[in-house]
Amino acid sequence: MTDDRPIDLTGTGFLELLGDDPRPVDLTAPFAIGRPGTRAVTIEGRVALAPMAGVSVQAFRRQGRRFGASVVFTEMVSISGLHYANERTRDYLRIATDEHPIAVQLFGTDPVLMHDAAQQVAEAGADMIDINMGCPVKKVSKTGAGCKLLDDPDAAVAVAKACVDATDLPVTIKIRRGMRNGSRDCLELGPRLVEEAGVSALTLHPRSAAQMYTGFADHRLTAELVELVDVPVFASGDVTDRVRAEAVMALTGCAAVMIGRAAQGNPWAVRDLTTGLAVEPEPEERVAELVRFVREVVREMGDHRATGFLRKFYGWYLRGEAFGKSARRELMAFETPGEVEAHLLDRWPGALPRLADLEATVRYPDDTDRVIELPVSAYGGG
Ligand SMILES: Cc1cc2nc3c(=O)[nH]c(=O)nc-3n(C[C@H](O)[C@H](O)[C@H](O)COP(=O)(O)O)c2cc1C
Numbered sequence: 001m002t003d004d005r006p007i008d009l010t011g012t013g014f015l016e017l018l019g020d021d022p023r024p025v026d027l028t029a030p031f032a033i034g035r036p037g038t039r040a041v042t043i044e045g046r047v048a049l050a051p052m053a054g055v056s057v058q059a060f061r062r063q064g065r066r067f068g069a070s071v072v073f074t075e076m077v078s079i080s081g082l083h084y085a086n087e088r089t090r091d092y093l094r095i096a097t098d099e100h101p102i103a104v105q106l107f108g109t110d111p112v113l114m115h116d117a118a119q120q121v122a123e124a125g126a127d128m129i130d131i132n133m134g135c136p137v138k139k140v141s142k143t144g145a146g147c148k149l150l151d152d153p154d155a156a157v158a159v160a161k162a163c164v165d166a167t168d169l170p171v172t173i174k175i176r177r178g179m180r181n182g183s184r185d186c187l188e189l190g191p192r193l194v195e196e197a198g199v200s201a202l203t204l205h206p207r208s209a210a211q212m213y214t215g216f217a218d219h220r221l222t223a224e225l226v227e228l229v230d231v232p233v234f235a236s237g238d239v240t241d242r243v244r245a246e247a248v249m250a251l252t253g254c255a256a257v258m259i260g261r262a263a264q265g266n267p268w269a270v271r272d273l274t275t276g277l278a279v280e281p282e283p284e285e286r287v288a289e290l291v292r293f294v295r296e297v298v299r300e301m302g303d304h305r306a307t308g309f310l311r312k313f314y315g316w317y318l319r320g321e322a323f324g325k326s327a328r329r330e331l332m333a334f335e336t337p338g339e340v341e342a343h344l345l346d347r348w349p350g351a352l353p354r355l356a357d358l359e360a361t362v363r364y365p366d367d368t369d370r371v372i373e374l375p376v377s378a379y380g381g382g
Contacts, residue, residue, distance in 0.1 A: 007219035007251050009238040014247050025249040027242075027274060031256070033128060033201045033232055034170045041101050041127050041170055043256065045070030046249065047273045048203075048234055050260030051105045051130065051174070054309070058094045058365065059296035061102065063289075066362065067267040068274030069259075071101045076132045076140075077374055079108030079117035093374035094300060095125045096365040103128035103172060104374075107135060109144045109155060111162035118166035124372035128200075129169050131160060133189075134176040136209035147209035151179050153189045160197035170200035174236070177206045177221050187224055194229045203234035203258060213261075223252040234258050245273045265290075265316020283322040287344050288354035290317040292362070294337045299364060306337050314340070 007014055027046045034040035049056070049064035051073035061072040074093065095102060104126040106117050118129050133156055135146030142148075149156040164171045173193050178185035186204055193199045206221040207213070217237025226233050232255030235248045240262040248257055262269045267289065272278045281289070293313065298306045314331040327347070334340045345352060 004220065006216070007223065007248070008216040009219065009240070009244045009248060010216040014244070014251065017251055018247060022247075022250040023253065025246050027245060027249070027257075031232060033172065035198060035200050035231070037198070038164075038168050038170045038200055039127075043071045043101060045274060046256040047245065047270065048256055048258040049073065049263060049270065050236055050258045051075055051103075051132070052260055052264070053135075054312075055264060057297065057309070058096060058099070058300050059293055061099055062096055062296070062365070063267050063293060064263060064270055065099060067270040069270050070256075070274075071103065072099060073103045073105050073130055073258075076105045076107045076135065077117075077121075079106050079110065079113045082106075082117045082120055082374060083113045091374070092300075092371055093124065094365060094369060094371045096369040098363070101127040103130040105130040105132055105174070106163070107132040107140060107145045109149065109159055111158050114159050114162040115166040118163045118169070118171075120372075120374065122167040122169050124374065125370045126169060128172055129163055129167070130172045130174055130203075131163060132174055134174050134205055134209070136176070136212055141209070147176055147179060150176060150183075150185050150189060150209065153185075153192055156189060157192050157197045160193050160199055164198045171198075172201040172203065172234075173199050174203040174205065174234075177204070177208050177218070179209045181208045181210050183208050184221065186221060187228060190225050191228045194231050199231070201232045201234065201255070202229065203236050205236040207237060219248050219252050222248070222254055226253045232256065236260065239273070240269065242272050242276050242278060265313050265319070283320075284348055284350040285354055286317055286323075287348045287351035288358060290314070291341050291344055291351065291355055292358045293317075294341055296364065298337050303336060303338070307335070310337055310340070 030042055030044045032040045032042050047069050049069040049072045053075040056075040064072055104121045121129055132146055133149040140146035175186050177183050190202050204222050204225055206217045219235055222235045234256045235254040236258035239245050239257045239259050245257045268281050297310055315328045318328050331340050
């Protein structure tokens with residue numbers, strides 16, 4: 001790689017880097033994840049839905065699949081939570097038949113617990129196991145997990161290897177560039193995870209842990225990592241639309257892109273990435289999709305937990321002038337998701353036919369889907 005200018009997707013400067021003859025990319029082309037000794041998982045396209053704690057619940061993942069994401073990741077699950085879980089702390093991780101391929105993300109440091117957790121996750125019906133080595137949130141990093149493993153490559157390799165050895169599922173790892181600003185540690189750790197631990201794919205979010213979500217993800221590092229490993233690399237960070245998705249693939253040679261924040265309350269961004277159809281939804285379509293999402297979340301986690309969980313989604317869904325601040329504030333005040341739904345449909349009756357259409361065509365998960373008792377993390381950030 002001769003050009004060492006940053007690849008920054010937050011502005012438009014990256015367009016200049018593409019030059020006259022960019023590498024051709026096809027966001028719909030299938031590819032496979034898996035190495036000798038593991039199952040091979042076929043991914044039918046190049047757009048993944050990112051793991052996001054407090055967001056990537058089943059309703060979100062299924063919606064992402066419906067809008068075109070070719071693979072989804074769960075929010076992170078604690079391996080010690082899995083090991084020590086008792087009835088009180090256990091929650092449900094559901095894997096619906098129409099979510100596959102799905103990667104369940106784990107975090108933790110103890111190779112013995114990781115081995116055990118990987119087997120539980122395989123049993124639960126996951127297609128792949130992803131390990132979080134990027135989460136900068138204190139609650140996680142103070143235990144030595146998440147981003148802390150970027151500073152302890154031997155421990156990172158040991159826990160990854162324990163996971164690889166535990167089942168025949170492909171193991172993937174999600175990393176940041178390093179702990180500190182300017183770090184290039186990912187370029188040493190990534191190849192070690194592949195060569196020494198035998199992982200089948202990597203995701204790089206090329207911000208440092210110190211950066212959290214500030215600044216930009218410098219995908220120049222993604223390009224460098226792609227050159228160093230012979231497994232697929234997912235590019236995560238600041239991929240918000242089709243132009244950026246295509247550009248980051250052309251500029252880095254990554255196998256696939258991952259969309260995170262841009263998809264919060266906005267499945268249409270996933271559709272834009274996968275089809276190039278950048279059509280702003282009508283307010284009624286937003287409302288119908290939100291009501292359907294509310295219904296699925298209530299089925300998934302019950303009225304009580306859904307009430308708090310859903311609050312952040314109202315602002316995300318009802319963006320734009322058609323709704324305004326007051327409409328968003330009104331929704332926050334309701335006690336139950338049922339009241340929210342009634343209010344939305346009363347206020348935007350034009351959403352009713354669209355909602356009826358969704359109800360008629362999109363199934364709900366049912367008893368034929370797997371429901372596995374796993375503690376789902378209450379932490380945030382990665
Ligand atoms: C609310 C939130 C929760 C997140 N939780 C996780 C997580 O559990 N595991 C993980 O690997 N990354 C997590 N991330 C990081 C995202 O997967 C992604 O790498 C990051 O947001 C950059 O991509 P984006 O610019 O498309 O959002 C989280 C991000 C956000 C905003």
